[in-house]
Amino acid sequence: MKGIITVLALFASSLHAADVTEQLQQCRSVTNDLQRLICYDKIGKAGSASSYTTVAAATTNTVVATTEAASSNPVAEFGLEHKEQARKIEAIDNVSLELQSAGQNKLGFMVFTFTNGQVWRQTTKEEFFIETGSAYQVERGILGAFYLNKAGSNRKVRVVREQ
Numbered sequence: 001m002k003g004i005i006t007v008l009a010l011f012a013s014s015l016h017a018a019d020v021t022e023q024l025q026q027c028r029s030v031t032n033d034l035q036r037l038i039c040y041d042k043i044g045k046a047g048s049a050s051s052y053t054t055v056a057a058a059t060t061n062t063v064v065a066t067t068e069a070a071s072s073n074p075v076a077e078f079g080l081e082h083k084e085q086a087r088k089i090e091a092i093d094n095v096s097l098e099l100q101s102a103g104q105n106k107l108g109f110m111v112f113t114f115t116n117g118q119v120w121r122q123t124t125k126e127e128f129f130i131e132t133g134s135a136y137q138v139e140r141g142i143l144g145a146f147y148l149n150k151a152g153s154n155r156k157v158r159v160v161r162e163q
Helices: 002-028 033-044 049-070
Strands: 094-104 110-114 119-122 135-140 146-150 156-161
Touching: 002 033, 119 146
Parallel strands: none
Antiparallel strands: 094 110, 094 135, 110 119, 119 156, 135 146, 146 156
8 A cells, every 4th residue: 555655656746747847848938038937936836837828928919919009190199208108109300280279277378279189288488379270380399398389480389298
């Protein structure tokens, strides 16, 4: 009886060693450093490496697809660099827009709404005359600044994109 228990114990430990070796092989095949480390950590715990690598591969594919879809229209994303640094947006120098409406916020800064849905807010307390329906241009300045000016005019006002 003791011999059978000893054989079974040896057989079970060799099965476990083969399973751990297989899991280590699977973790070595993971290319992402963080995911590989998590895979090795799972081996030390009760989780299995094979189920983790399948989930990690699916997650990586989803993240890549989402990033590619987000940066599809650079004109619609112009001025949002400060809001979402993680997204890669194609850099353009200026955008021509038609003013739909303008108003003031509680602090007395002008808020400009354009026909394409973009909303820009004045950041300096300068007087800036506007005409609804006129063409305006938002251009990129230095150090992440943006300036709004009427087409054909030299007057500019510093703005930041709200929406």
